[in-house]
Amino acid sequence: MLTLEKLQIVLDGFTLDADFQLEQGRNLALIGPSGAGKSTLLNVIAGFLPPASGRVLWRGEDITALAPGKRPISMLFQDNNLFPHLTVAQNIGLGIRPDLKLNAAEREALNDALTRVGLAGMAERKPGQLSGGQQSRVALARVLVQRKPLVLLDEPFSALGPALKHDMLRLVGDLMQEIGGTLIMVSHEPEDAQMIADVTSVVAQGTVTAPKPTAALFENPPRVLRDYLGS
Amino acid sequence: MIRGGPGYAAAAFVLLFIFGPLIVVFARAGGGTLPGPADWAAVRFSVTQATLSALFSVILAIPVSRALARRKFPGRNMLITLLGAPFILPVIVAVLGLLAVFGRSGILNSLLDWAGLPTVQIYGLHGVVLAHIFFNLPLATRIFLQAWQQIPAERFRLAASLNMSAGQVLRRLEIPMIRATAPGAFIVIFAICLSSFTVALTLGGGPRATTVELAIYQAFRFDFDLGRAAVLAVIQTVLAGIVALFALKYSRGEGFGAGLDRVVRRWDAQSAGLRITDAAVMILTALFLLLPLVLVVINGINGWAKMPDQVFTALWVSLVISLFSTALALVLALAIALAALHRGWVEVIGLLGIVSSPLVLGTGLFLIVHPYADPARLAFVVTGLVNALTALPFVLRVLIPSLRGSEKNFGRLADMLGLTGWARLRFLLLPRARRALGFSAGLAAAFSMGDLGVITLFADPGSATLPLQMYRLMGAFRMEAAAGAGLLLLVSSLGLFWIFDKMGRGDVDA
Amino acid sequence: MKYLAFATGLFAATAAVAETPVLTIYTYESFVSDWGPGPAVEKAFEETCGCDLQFVGAGDGAALLGRLKLEGKRTKADIVLGLDTNLTAAALETGLFAETAVSADYDLPVAWNDPVFVPYDWGYFAFVQNADLANAPTDFKALADSDLKIVIQDPRSSTPGLGLLMWVKAAYGDEAPAIWEGLSDNIVTVTKGWSEAYGLFLEGEADMVLSYTTSPAYHLIAESDASKTAAKFSEGHYMQIEVAGKIANTDQPELADKFLQFMVTDAFQSIIPTTNWMYPAVTPEAGLPEGFETLIQPEKALIVPADQADAVRDAALAEWLEALSK
DSSP: OEEEEEEEEEETTEEEEEEEEEOTTOEEEEEOOTTSSHHHHHHHHHTSSOOSEEEEEETTEEOTTSOGGGSSEEEEOSSOOSOTTSOHHHHHHTTTOTTOOOOHHHHHHHHHHHHHTTOTTOTTOOGGGSOHHHHHHHHHHHHHHHTOSEEEESSTTTTSOHHHHHHHHHHHHHHHHHHTOEEEEEESOHHHHHHHOSEEEEEETTEEOOOEEHHHHHHSOOHHHHHHHTO | OOOSHHHHHHHHHHHHHHHHHHHHHHHHHTSOOOOOHHHHHHHHHHHHHHHHHHHHHHHHHHHHHHHHHHOOOTTHHHHHHHHTHHHHSOHHHHHHHHHHHHSTTSHHHHHHHHTTOOOOOOOSHHHHHHHHHHHHHHHHHHHHHHHHHTSOHHHHHHHHHTTOOHHHHIIIIIHHHHHHHHHHHHHHHHHHHHTOOHHHHHHHTSGGGOOHHHHHHIIIIISOOHHHHHHHHHHHHHHHHHHHHHHHHHTOOOOOOOOOSOOOOOSTTOSHHHHHHHHHHHHHHHHHHHHHHHHHHHHHHHHHTTOOTHHHHHHHHHHHHHHHHHHHHHHHHHHHHHHHHHOTTHHHHHHHHHHSOHHHHHHHHHHHHTTTSOGGGGHHHHHHHHHHHHHHHHHHHHHHHHHHHHHHHHHHHHHHTTOOHHHHIIIIIHHHTHHHHHHHHHHHHHHHHHOOOOOGGGOOTTSOOHHHHHHHHHHTTOHHHHHHHHHHHHHHHHHHHHHHHHHHHOSOOO | OHHHHHHHHHHHHHHHHHHSOEEEEEEOHHHHSTTSSHHHHHHHHHHHHSSEEEEEEOSSHHHHHHHHHHHGGGOOOSEEEEEETTTHHHHHHTTOEEOOOOOOOOOOSSOOOOSSOEEEEEEEEEEEEETTOTTOOSSHHHHHHSOOOEEEEOTTTOHHHHHHHHHHHHHHGGGHHHHHHHHTTTEEEEESSHHHHHHHHHTTSOSEEEEETTHHHHHHHHHOOOOEEEOOOTTOEEEEEEEEEEETTOSOHHHHHHHHHHHTSHHHHTTSTTTTOSEESSOOTTOSOTTGGGSOOOSOEEOOOHHHHHHHHHHHHHHHHHHHTO
């Protein structure tokens, strides 16, 4: 269970308030206009930005002051999700152990993850030799081996074509089930949210609404969402 | 993030090494003596010539590096390496090379004379500035070239798709980069020129061109006034420190985004006019920088056979010292650069090495060491250390932007993966700084080869370095053999630079 | 067994080292260089002394004195070799030097009766030129009036540079500033040391360079090149007399005296002309090397007595800076 307790974020004169809980195993989509603070909220949860006030709790434990690497979180950014100078295997391996000293079992887990995302045999390539879709798969393989219970996606697939993007989201959905983790993803597209998110929060006008079931929300959108969807 | 601990320790070590000797000299002198009017004139002249030299080097480096950054032609890498040569030449070799071109009976005046035009006179403030440009234009060019390559290719693609002209690209993409880079380049060159002595005196044409370092010489040799020498050394350090703080303040430009390490293609600079301009800029620069070198090489070849064996023994001594001080410079610079990621002012400490007066530094170290050990025994360590400190600012100037770029683009990813300490260094910062490390190691190594190791108080008569052996040959009338040694020095310095730089480039991964 | 043999060898070596007394001589850099007198002197002296002669090189004469002042009573030097008469008074003031009984029948243009310092060579400062130079000047005034270009050394960083300062002062006294003003348009540039100036001259940057009357001998003897000569000035030429002295609290007083005595014998003196390119203080029995007879012989030897050197020097430097900074 993730708890955002009276969280207030202040950045360049702009404030964002969030105060809700997210149950374990849920897939949450954050939807809202650009500039509303979706990415900023993810960065606070991940520990890259300190909140002005309030707390972030995971399973009742305060993690507000923890370093990003110490949180139970994997995150994919909009870009630079891979180190271009390291091989695919190294990039994934860093998710297992930051010193890359892998034992046999860990190496096997790495290979399994590669196979799982459909990149078997590409372990020694460097990211520059891969297509955009393949690069995304490498990043997802790392999420898989990291086995962190909370996964944050900050639109990592926005550069991919629609078909490829849907493939990736489907893969994410599957992986989340395998891990049994909780997902929070930023999205612009209602379809993306509807595809894998069972709950959705609207980020607009300085607040994050509490998660509501996605289907119900889109059937009967509140005003802020109607404004955003423009229908 | 990596903690700054080792960086602060390294910075403290540098401070101790620079100010410790100074304090000892003050203590021995029983306090400072105030400089006289002649000394203040020396301060004024030092600042004037250093400002002009740095200003012109930076301004001229912009078109040169721009031409190099946007043109591909056979031999480009070779040219870039060769253009670095003046920077690493021993001063006297370079000055003789320059005079062979610009001197009274040099090529330029012979041509002017032949064409019936009035000849030009190189001696004076303009000569000092010209020589300093010759030494430092290559450095400034390399700094800018590096910065130019940090503008991601995607930006130029975007500019091309917007059909931006060369002028618009300059304004939107290049000027912000120049504004962020120029102050740093300026301060490094200013600091180098501030303590110039041999060049300023030889080409300045007389005592009008007295620099602070010469005033220190006078205080030390003539009057044995250690207190005045130390006060002058402090003035020199403080001057450079003030300028450094200003430069760092204004060099905080916005950074540039990531972009993969691909070759930068330019769509805005395809017109014939711009091609010709770039070609002209490169040819003129190459002529200015390489012609004196060619003459050094020709002289050297003539004297090669006259070189005694001792010169080759000295080559080994120099190589060992050079590698030692390169390793030291890199370790110190890396630690300081990591600390400078948190607190930018730490870099200023690294700058102090080149402005500290060798004479005062050497005297202080000598006073510290002498009661306990034979200074000649420590000659190796002290020379290596002093050379490393001298190279430190250049290494920092190259390394810090590289580390900063890595942190900016991949810092969050590394944080998320919990890459801290050694793992972060090994898997993120060092590999991404490989090019910068190779280049700066090359600089440090070549620099140390060419340095005279002015700390004569520590001289070990048995193991002379190559530059010292060259001076000894000159002192014994053997100018031709000295020219041969100069060529050997040029070749070995450039060779070291080339090897390290090449190691840094390696295979391009992206 | 092996270990024992090794240990015995080690002890023997230590004992051998302990038996050989070490004589430490501080001197200037070019003396110890492979092309200076140092190596030959060391070999010749060690053949007779049963000692280990060790040279320590430190810059030039002024740097040598500076180092001695820094070290003070703790100096390891037994002998300091390479000071000249411009420095001996200041050296004496340190109180570090001892008198010596060593003496010889010196072939110096001036009388020598210093109880502390023993001269080992000497020379005249002079402007060196190409032998074919037209209208070579015969005094400073003629040089100042000519269009000839000269390179000189800075008196603040170089021994010959200081020599020239003293030369003009000794020859012209109160008129010296006027001479310098006259010379200022002839001076192409002022260099840090002798090497740079001589290099510039050989590169053709100037018609004349400040050096020694003996410099052409190098070109003649070592390179069979007779194209260089020194200009003979009618005012006379300033002298440089190079000396050595014994450190008072040396732990090798006998050996030090032995060296100073050796220094004025043929074995040492015959090395000097073709390594230091100066006149030996005592002409060897075999005479000077062939070629030295071609050198110019100044009519008058100028020198400021050691005890006045400091005062003259400071005044002359001020005048020099004043005249050339205009």
